[in-house]
Amino acid sequence: MTAKKKRPRTPRVPMPEQTPSQRIQNFDEVPLGYTPEQAQAEAERCLQCKKPACLKGCPVNVDIPGFIGLVVEGKFAEAARRIKTTNCLPAVCGRVCPQESQCEAQCVLGKKGEPSAIGRLERFVADYERENNLIELPAKTTPTGKKVAVVGAGPAGLTVAGDLICLGYEVTVFEAFHKPGGVLAYGIPEFRMPKRIVQQEVDYLCKLGVNLELNQVVGKSISVDELFDEEGFDAVFVGVGAGLPYFMGVPGESLGGVYSASEYLTRANLMRAYDFPNYDTPIVRGKTVCVVGGGNVAMDSARTARRLGAENVYIVYRRSRQEMPARGEEIHHAEEEGIIFKLLCSPIEYLGDDRSMVRQARCQEMELGEPDASGRRRPIPKPGAEFTIDTEIVIVAIGSGANPILTRNAKGVDLNRRGYIVANDTGRTTRPGVWAGGDIVTGSATVILAMGAGKTAAADIHQYLTAENGQWLPE
Amino acid sequence: MSKILEKKELVPNIYELLVAAPRIARKTRPGQFVVVMADEQGERIPLTIADFDRDRGTVTLVLMVVGTSSKKIARISVGESMAAIIGPLGVASEIEKLDTVVMVAGGVGTAPVYPIARGFKEAGVRVISIQGARSKDLLFWTDRLAAVSDRHVITTDDGSAGIKGLVTEPLRELLEKDADKKIGAVYAIGPAIMMKFCCKTTEPFGVKTVASLNTIMIDGTGMCGGCRVDVGGTTRFTCVDGPEFDGHQVDWDMLLARQKIYEKEEACSLERYIETIEA
Ligand SMILES: Cc1cc2nc3c(=O)[nH]c(=O)nc-3n(C[C@H](O)[C@H](O)[C@H](O)COP(=O)(O)OP(=O)(O)OC[C@H]3O[C@@H](n4cnc5c(N)ncnc54)[C@H](O)[C@@H]3O)c2cc1C
Ligand SMILES: Cc1cc2nc3c(=O)[nH]c(=O)nc-3n(C[C@H](O)[C@H](O)[C@H](O)COP(=O)(O)OP(=O)(O)OC[C@H]3O[C@@H](n4cnc5c(N)ncnc54)[C@H](O)[C@@H]3O)c2cc1C
Ligand code: SF4
Ligand code: SF4
Ligand code: FES
Numbered sequence: 001m002t003a004k005k006k007r008p009r010t011p012r013v014p015m016p017e018q019t020p021s022q023r024i025q026n027f028d029e030v031p032l033g034y035t036p037e038q039a040q041a042e043a044e045r046c047l048q049c050k051k052p053a054c055l056k057g058c059p060v061n062v063d064i065p066g067f068i069g070l071v072v073e074g075k076f077a078e079a080a081r082r083i084k085t086t087n088c089l090p091a092v093c094g095r096v097c098p099q100e101s102q103c104e105a106q107c108v109l110g111k112k113g114e115p116s117a118i119g120r121l122e123r124f125v126a127d128y129e130r131e132n133n134l135i136e137l138p139a140k141t142t143p144t145g146k147k148v149a150v151v152g153a154g155p156a157g158l159t160v161a162g163d164l165i166c167l168g169y170e171v172t173v174f175e176a177f178h179k180p181g182g183v184l185a186y187g188i189p190e191f192r193m194p195k196r197i198v199q200q201e202v203d204y205l206c207k208l209g210v211n212l213e214l215n216q217v218v219g220k221s222i223s224v225d226e227l228f229d230e231e232g233f234d235a236v237f238v239g240v241g242a243g244l245p246y247f248m249g250v251p252g253e254s255l256g257g258v259y260s261a262s263e264y265l266t267r268a269n270l271m272r273a274y275d276f277p278n279y280d281t282p283i284v285r286g287k288t289v290c291v292v293g294g295g296n297v298a299m300d301s302a303r304t305a306r307r308l309g310a311e312n313v314y315i316v317y318r319r320s321r322q323e324m325p326a327r328g329e330e331i332h333h334a335e336e337e338g339i340i341f342k343l344l345c346s347p348i349e350y351l352g353d354d355r356s357m358v359r360q361a362r363c364q365e366m367e368l369g370e371p372d373a374s375g376r377r378r379p380i381p382k383p384g385a386e387f388t389i390d391t392e393i394v395i396v397a398i399g400s401g402a403n404p405i406l407t408r409n410a411k412g413v414d415l416n417r418r419g420y421i422v423a424n425d426t427g428r429t430t431r432p433g434v435w436a437g438g439d440i441v442t443g444s445a446t447v448i449l450a451m452g453a454g455k456t457a458a459a460d461i462h463q464y465l466t467a468e469n470g471q472w473l474p475e
Numbered sequence: 476m477s478k479i480l481e482k483k484e485l486v487p488n489i490y491e492l493l494v495a496a497p498r499i500a501r502k503t504r505p506g507q508f509v510v511v512m513a514d515e516q517g518e519r520i521p522l523t524i525a526d527f528d529r530d531r532g533t534v535t536l537v538l539m540v541v542g543t544s545s546k547k548i549a550r551i552s553v554g555e556s557m558a559a560i561i562g563p564l565g566v567a568s569e570i571e572k573l574d575t576v577v578m579v580a581g582g583v584g585t586a587p588v589y590p591i592a593r594g595f596k597e598a599g600v601r602v603i604s605i606q607g608a609r610s611k612d613l614l615f616w617t618d619r620l621a622a623v624s625d626r627h628v629i630t631t632d633d634g635s636a637g638i639k640g641l642v643t644e645p646l647r648e649l650l651e652k653d654a655d656k657k658i659g660a661v662y663a664i665g666p667a668i669m670m671k672f673c674c675k676t677t678e679p680f681g682v683k684t685v686a687s688l689n690t691i692m693i694d695g696t697g698m699c700g701g702c703r704v705d706v707g708g709t710t711r712f713t714c715v716d717g718p719e720f721d722g723h724q725v726d727w728d729m730l731l732a733r734q735k736i737y738e739k740e741e742a743c744s745l746e747r748y749i750e751t752i753e754a
Contacts (some may be wrong), residue, residue: 176561178512215476222502243698244697254704254733258735262699282740408742
């Protein structure tokens with residue numbers, strides 16, 4: 001690149017996507033991805049800053065200007081490999097990272113116009129490399145002779161496995177479900193995160209030599225003690241996510257047709273209830289659906305319900321649009337698909353029919369008061385202001401917590417008051433030899449933060465296992 | 476793992492399966508269950524571990540064919556495998572040092588009752604078992620259950636074997652005669668409606684009654700909440716907090732209603748499956 005010339009500010013190259021009326025008929029991915037020409041045109045917009053601001057926004061330090069420069073030159077597979085030096089799942093991150101609040105939020109182009117479309121480019125190069133069979137296996141390193149167990153095949157666990165296999169460890173991933181991927185497999189819907197891509201990313205790790213043991217619930221099928229004592233592992237990484245669904249405790253929550261978002265999405269995604277009866281797992285379908293909550297999980301549930309044939313899908317959220325934690329893009333997509341937002345209200349009771357199937361949600365109207373601990377204005381009930389929605393399905397998407405199935409049986413691994421694992425900034429827990437990272441430490445966060453935690457932990461596991469006489473001093 | 480080593484039809488529509496599952500066999504304790512998937516398209520369904528052999532690395536499942544999943548599993552040939560088997564799940568039975576325990580088994584409930592009865596017997600507790608079925612030709616494992624019981628009573632709805640009537644009759648009699656309160660607990664395992672009535676029967680006597688709940692499940696690890704039940708006014712997850720609960724505290728009507736959520740879909744699925752296997 002020569003001296004920076006003043007370039008005309010061009011808008012972002014838009015990414016083609018299925019129209020709303022098309023996409024609510026199927027579970028295929030909504031954005032269709034860039035063509036090579038579109039990707040190069042978008043990459044040209046990047047200023048190749050000397051001090052790239054964008055880097056500050058990426059939790060795993062992707063060499064953003066570096067890979068974008070390679071896209072400009074048409075070296076797409078090289079660009080993918082450049083990303084992979086710090087991020088082993090670019091096809092995933094390019095799709096689900098909240099770029100608008102991370103890398104793209106920092107990009108200088110964003111000051112006066114639209115930021116560089118870093119996520120879309122990341123997705124493009126990863127897809128290009130994979131679809132053209134250009135993925136190269138890294139050179140084998142000399143085995144260290146040490147064994148590491150990873151519990152949970154979500155983004156955190158997969159990252160640890162990928163990093164340590166390349167450093168010469170024997171790595172086994174234990175996963176409770178019959179499919180790997182964590183939330184990428186059971187939570188995030190097909191139309192945002194195609195399962196075939198998740199599977200291909202995992203296949204790649206297996207090709208590198210990672211052992212994957214599915215259907216193993218650590219804490220039940222095998223304990224952490226046994227991993228050390230009987231199976232001879234030298235270190236254990238725990239990345240079991242935050243998969244305990246919360247309910248609100250309002251009357252009628254046990255009626256048929258009332259789901260936690262985890263159940264609804266697990267049925268639809270992991271078990272493919274959308275393809276019932278080709279797949280055996282059923283899901284309740286209906287004309288009207290109420291989704292309670294305002295985060296990404298609520299948007300995913302609402303958009304899934306729409307695709308399962310619901311005509312009226314309501315998002316029932318107790319604060320206003322401004323406080324909604326969902327990504328802007330997701331809210332936008334939901335609106336385009338005709339999801340109706342019922343803001344400033346909250347369900348207080350569900351009423352059922354003679355078969356105990358839900359038929360109505362009674363809601364309480366709210367108004368916003370003073371900001372609470374989260375800095376968002378607290379919703380307070382408006383006395384006497386109630387209304388009912390006729391509905392056949394209710395999806396409770398108000399968050400999730402720490403699932404105790406492993407932690408209850410892991411001696412010496414301390415938990416905090418809310419049941420999450422206590423770990424220091426490199427993932428060390430209070431039990432020597434056990435690391436933890438991702439949602440089970442932070443509470444529900446993001447894919448990239450879970451991966452970041454995995455990276456740090458992997459480096460620290462390596463350091464600890466190669467140190468002469470490593471001291472275990474967490475925190 | 477999960478290869479079917481032996482299979483026999485015990486009585487019409489009820490199969491005994493011997494499955495290779497060394498890790499699971501090693502850890503199983505009475506009262507626990509597995510979640511299985513027949514094939515890649517299959518749903519995840521829970522089945523009680525009716526017996527286990529740590530040395531051979533096997534578990535025994537007793538399966539009643541009621542719908543698509545159970546039918547698919549019953550049709551897997553010996554030597555073939557299920558797509559998945561996960562476990563042991565759930566909390567093991569609490570084998571207390573009681574004087575006497577009454578084990579009530581209804582229908583396919585004989586299978587889950589058996590390892591618990593054996594557990595009590597081995598702990599030196601006097602075991603009285605009541606085994607009920609609709610008729611004589613639907614009774615199975617009578618000898619096995621008798622072998623771990625000090626007294627073994629059979630009931631059939633039609634009187635073709637044992638006492639004519641429901642299991643609740645001999646249960647009530649036992650409690651009425653138990654003046655010196657030797658019966659420390661009653662276990663009732665079978666169809667939800669039978670467990671409900673056993674609990675109603677024992678309630679006036681104030682005897683602790685344990686029921687093993689058969690809610691619809693998916694993951695079996697506490698991640699979906701689909702198996703929730705109301706026990707004493709609080710929501711519990713059957714897969715991780717149970718499957719055994721104090722039967723006097725269970726909201727039976729809610730349990731019965733939740734078992735029927737997918738009635739329509741199940742019928743449609745089974746009809747289609749039968750068409751495909753007959754084609
Ligand atoms: C519906 C939904 C949508 C989301 N959308 C986004 C998004 O768009 N962008 C984004 O960045 N983030 C999103 N998130 C959040 C993100 O998915 C999580 O933060 C991330 O997946 C956490 O990764 P993890 O590896 O810590 O855990 P998880 O992804 O939860 O994986 C944990 C794995 O461990 C397994 N496991 C649990 N217990 C055991 C055990 N005892 N033994 C063996 N295995 C066990 C689980 O089955 C699971 O596979 C979303 C979350 C949900 C639920
Ligand atoms: C802890 C536990 C232990 C069990 N142990 C045994 C056992 O040892 N032997 C045995 O034969 N049965 C057992 N069951 C019941 C067994 O899981 C169901 O009969 C089976 O799931 C039916 O599936 P299907 O597709 O054949 O029938 P379907 O036609 O789908 O359903 C028939 C009935 O089974 C129940 N059911 C359906 N899907 C599920 C599901 N995913 N999970 C649970 N129940 C469901 C429903 O209430 C339904 O009314 C157990 C259930 C639980 C919860
Ligand atoms: S990993 Fe995520 S945050 Fe980092 S550059 Fe890629 S899209 Fe941005
Ligand atoms: S800040 Fe924006 S323009 Fe600058 S290098 Fe990063 S992506 Fe390119
Ligand atoms: S089966 Fe999902 S929580 Fe129990």
